[in-house]
Amino acid sequence: MSPANLALRFLLELALLAALGIWGARAGATGLLSAILAVAAPLAAAILWGAFVSPKARFLIGWQARLGVEIALFGAAIAGLAVSGFPKLAVALAAAAAFHEAWRAAETRRPAR
Template sequence: MNILSLLKVLNLLVRFSLELFALGSLVYWGLQFGKGSMKIVLAVGAPLLLGIVWGIFGSPRSQIQLPVPIHLVLEILVFGLPFIALYTTGKHDLAFIYIISAIINRILMYMWGQE
């Protein structure tokens, strides 16, 4: 396996990690933002909704393939919401590290045809 092939595999691993981190950040947001029993509803509901929408419409193996412009908007929402969630809970540095990582990852996916 050459170095470029290894980097492409690592980029896909980073993408999957960013998706998992997105779900985790919404759990954290729900626990921080909600009051009383709403903490649990938000901590479970927000990542569940995001995961369902991404699984149906956005993931590479989804049954419903969206047109490229709509898929790009969905990606911006799916990977942008965790940034907003982290930023609003005071995790500013982590929010910026996450979104910069997501942007670099997406650029590399485009350059390497990993779509």
């Protein structure tokens, strides 16, 4: 991946964690439950990302499964933003993630020089 696309990917990963934290903070019925969810949701996503998606993933899986984990995590973050009252941010995150994946696919298919 190009350095610019890697930077975009890193920012998207941070946005994913932030979106899940926002969802958690707004989803709890009590203040304590909201605080727990605000920490637990991004932590669970980070654990899944580190286990299956990151370049140093603990478990090596095929690209299809890795993409499936990415889609599930971004889907949860996008849905979390939407139900938390941030539909425009949800659309922006979805568009940015789709743009990144298209860019990555284009770079992967480009012949090496």
